[in-house]
Amino acid sequence: MEEQGKKVTKVPNLRFPGFEGEWETKKLEEIANKVNSGKTPLGGEAVYTKDGVLFIRSQNVNNDRLELDNSVFIPESVNNQMKNSIVRSNDILLNITGASLGRSCVVPEDFKMGNVNQHVCIIRLKQQYYPRFVQSIFSSYKGQTIFKSLQTGSGREGLNFESIRGLKLSLPHRNEQEKIGTLLSLIDERIKTQNKIIEGLETLKSTLMNKVFSQQLRFKDGNGNDFSEWSESKIGDILKIGNGKDYKHLKEGTIPVYGTGGYMTFVNEYLYDGETVCIGRKGTINKPMYYNGKMWTVDTLFYTHSFQSCIPKFIFYLFQTINWLEYNEASGVPSLSKTTIEKIKVQVPFLEEQDVISKFLSAIDQKIQVEKDISAQFKKQKKHLLRQIFV
Structure with missing residues (x-):
């Protein structure tokens, strides 16, 4: 991404072997078939249903992925009235208002059907451009800096479509885009896996703590005997x-x-x-x-x-x-x-059993911390790559 009036080098600091030459600069509107947001359905939240067509809001666009834990839905009839904001697989979603402005993700390949509200912009690229590469530019330090500089509106942060379409992106050939995008996607998947490991360990710890402190789970002393009652x-x-x-x-x-x-x-x-x-x-x-x-x-x-x-x-x-x-x-x-x-x-309990319990739970905490440190290293690696791999 380029700042207005500022000349930048057209070759990245870090590059895959076999690729050479300068990257070309294009405006987002030149490489996209679609740049627009959704809208609030007539009736607002009152039309939300327990099932139907997925309705994507800004809170669902998070951590470079589409998070659907707290999903809402709209009837198919409402979706049909909002055909211009129907979401497809491989669309880039970009939050354009509020505190989450600048957050983005690529819609997964296996995505079936969805729609978005007015706080989320759909960017649908032309075939020769790779969504995961472009979205990674948005997530980079340079991308986030540009989004902050483009905020408009009094009293509320926001991006307008003119500024979004006018974003200048430095782009290599499609093959190099795929190489970079695939690498960053692999790191994202590894971070996601780490988060699942951490969540699993924290759930295990919570379950075991409940059993320990309700005395469903008791320990033995050094001689294999039961400890005294609490x-x-x-x-x-x-x-x-x-x-x-x-x-x-x-x-x-x-x-x-x-x-x-x-x-x-x-x-x-x-x-x-x-x-x-x-x-x-x-x-x-x-x-x-x-x-x-x-x-x-x-x-x-x-x-x-x-x-x-x-x-x-x-x-x-x-x-x-x-x-x-x-x-x-x-x-x-x-x-x-x-x-x-x-x-x-x-x-x-008595001190000896307190000591056993403390060491038992501390061991789980230490394992959780190890996994968190690994996750932090992957995030650090990704942050470094995002700074070095884009023009």
Whole structure:
């Protein structure tokens, strides 16, 4: 993609062997048979049905693929009234309004029937151009930069069809387009596979945690004997809860500061040193975090300390089983108090079984993290290729 008035090199930095020569520059309207969006059916959401013709919205165009988990449908009669926005396999779909502006995907080969709303643009290329190559240009850093520069409208982000049709693309021969598009599609498939592996492991962990903390799944001690029965305690009887504090008076340093959303910044002093489980005081109150070392928490995040007859890592997993929103004390932004948390009753085993449970669940977490790291590497590889492989 070319920026207006800016001359760019017509040869990419990274190229498959056997291809040479400069790429040619063409406007999108020169290589496409169709560039237009759909519309909202008369009656809006009221005409949606449980089955019928798939109706694609901007939330379905995500992560360089068509995601249909939360699909809606329209009657065939409505679809027939919107023939100009019927979607076909190998169409490129591009979000042209809202926060998801610039997201795109290629409609799969096995796609049967669908239609789109006004927030999604259909781009149907001429035969000599490869959809997965062109869509990858849209996803590249250069493509996203161009889309941001073309946004129009006051109060709402948007692309108009004149600017979309006028997009300048640098294109090689069809054979080279296919090589590049196929490679990037393979990486996308690998990322998709990684996501499925991660989802499967997270589902497994959730199932096992439910069984462990409902005591359907019990462990044996080192001699093969059953552990003692779990006992009931109030959270306040087995640990203490500390308040976070403001950090803005501190200097920059190496100590991490955490809020309810996770890491925020680094400072030069610490509020606590050691193993702790943090839980939100205000805002996000249902996502406990485990940390070990020197750290600081802001005033919207509690931290735990002074553990009695309990292991911090076990408490981390135990906290994940509590429905914290059930204890919300505010009608607006969710809030918890120390008093409320301290009164919550929990079932706790003896230390030896806590240790076994913690190590068992930690092993699954470590496996999940390994798979996430692999996924991150593929995403990094794709990002690098997108920067180097296009003109």
